[in-house]
Amino acid sequence: MFLSIDLIYILEKLILIVIIVSISMVVAMYTTLAERKVAAFIQDRRGPNRAGPFGLLQPLADGLKLFFKEEIIPMFSNKFLFVLGPGLAMLTALMTSAVIPWGSKLELFGREISLQIADINIGILYVFGVVSLGVYGIIVGSWSSNNKYSLMGGLRAASQIISYELALGISLIALLMVTGTLSLKEMVLQQQEGYWNIVYQPLGFFLFLVCTFAECNRTPFDLPEAENELIGGYHTEYSSMKLGFYLFAEYINMFISSAVMATLFFGGYDIPFLDESTLPVNVAGVLGIVALFLKIAFFLFLFIWVRWTIPRFRYDQLMGLGWKVLLPLALLNMFLTGAAILFFDK
């Protein structure tokens, strides 16, 4: 077999990858600012407003600070793995963006450019696989730190993510039964024609949302880094930009999870009550991207809003919620969905 290579096609995809990765980075950067601003507003404060107008340059200042901080590698740590950990966390955080359809398509330079890096027919499974790998960055980093608090954080992260992955997967299976496809692009197209999947799967969406919070290690499920019991959890020993990578990976994870949620349950780049096919291709494409990012912004706000409202779970409560509540609910949801499909199709 010879692989026929279309050079321009590869170039197009490479440019798309660069754009999407840098957009993810920028969005994650500004999510840190949003986090601080929203936290401040919820607590009747003003938040950072010194660097630039409304504090818009604050993320740059934070990044610069992290770059210039002294880098400390503990003496008895495992040096290679210690450096590998944050890199893995960042890598797995960014990898998911490959299968998300960021918009329908654009016509530039006489070429029709699809705004999705890879429309593979197992899109959801890919997302699921990458999410399940996300824990490695945390485990490797925590173990190589040679610190008991870090190790505790890593173990918590591992057991938490494995437990919630189960409910996440089963809630997704119910969705798959409704859509009948694994490709994210096709799901969006289906939702453009019919109703959004949230209409068919309200319970499934709720379960997915809760599990996503747990997978992103966000409050109320931020036990891996519970600062008042574990100091900093898995990143206790990290400093400088390596710490920055861990913190950043969390925000990228949030961004990508929001994108996945918007795509799976809220129509992706679909604009409600508007028939995109009547618009010119480029206008529809750009509007679709804007619509998707508005949905993502809503979910990011939800993430932050919940963080500054709900306190952390106790560890046994966390495990109890995952195994005794979410998993049975997910199974029930799957069962009900199957029954409904059987009933209505006949």
Add this chain to the structure above:
Amino acid sequence: MELTTILFLILSLISIGSAVMMLMSRNPVYSVLWLILLFFTISAHYLMLNAQFLAVVNIIVYAGAIMVLFLFVVMLMNLNADTEPMKNYRLQLVGVIAGGSLLLILVSAVMKIENNQPVMLMVGDYGLIKVLGKTLFQKFVLPFEISSILFLSAIIGAMVIAKRDTPSQITKGETEKRSS
């Protein structure tokens, strides 16, 4: 040489190398990490054979869940690089003989395969999820359903075990009642 063949050779080199490194590493954590790398290269091989579903499931199940538990256990046991439990030379000899005969069988089995194309990009569709699903639900529906029931009962069993109140919890509840 074609591009895909080069890709195949590189991948095979990495997978064999990581397998060897997994065996050679003194630190069990390193062994597990090499094993994870091995799973990734095996998934890449699946991808080259146009079996996307198998590739992703391999990553989700093995690299994503089972190896995390492995790593978990190894880290908790805190095995040092110095501890080497296997010092029995007779056992090592038995191991070499068993491994060697397994290798012989594998080699003879591989030699008998007629279609030994390493890369099958875009050829055949028996690895795709649609075909796989049809095969599973038509040809092998009974074994598939039995195994799925087995898995479901395992999950429900785990939940039942988790839901059962342990004696300590009951006494705790009683003391709370008394104190109120």
Add this chain to the structure above:
Amino acid sequence: MQPLTNRSQAVNRAPLTWWERIYLPAIIGGLSITLKHFFRKKPTINYPEKTRPFSPVFRGLHILNRDEQGRENCTACGLCAVACPAEAITMEAAERLPGEEHLYREEKYAARYEINMLRCIFCGLCEEACPKDAIYLSETFAPSDYQRKQFIYSKNDLLIPHPEKEPEAYKKALGNRAGKNEVK
């Protein structure tokens, strides 16, 4: 013990009802509370750009006054140092020489006048004691510093800007206290 207020409540140890155990009503209630605060007006003001108005009796950093022609009012009588409960004021007197009439209003003046701002309690007794209207407390804070010796304010730090050479700075330093002195 008798409860001091009528707000004390017995702890409710009843097991949670089903409605309470699903947590969702409580979570939604909490989220609505935080959302309400999100849109509330913030009490914080952006300090260096905006300042809160001072009370008319606010006592801040000291200022050594001059008259309209820019001559120092202080005659180094020492009443402020005597009145000072914290003993923060030190001064040395000197005699005015011929030709210095445009500098000092009377024959005697303070050659050295120091206030230790770390000792000062900003009580304003020096202002009350002064017969010459030479010292008063302004509406500014003593700024922070890294060294203790920076807090010993000398005459250069305390003197009000010259009213004829720098009229704007003079007016600013005088602040709302201008009228207050005349009444006295």
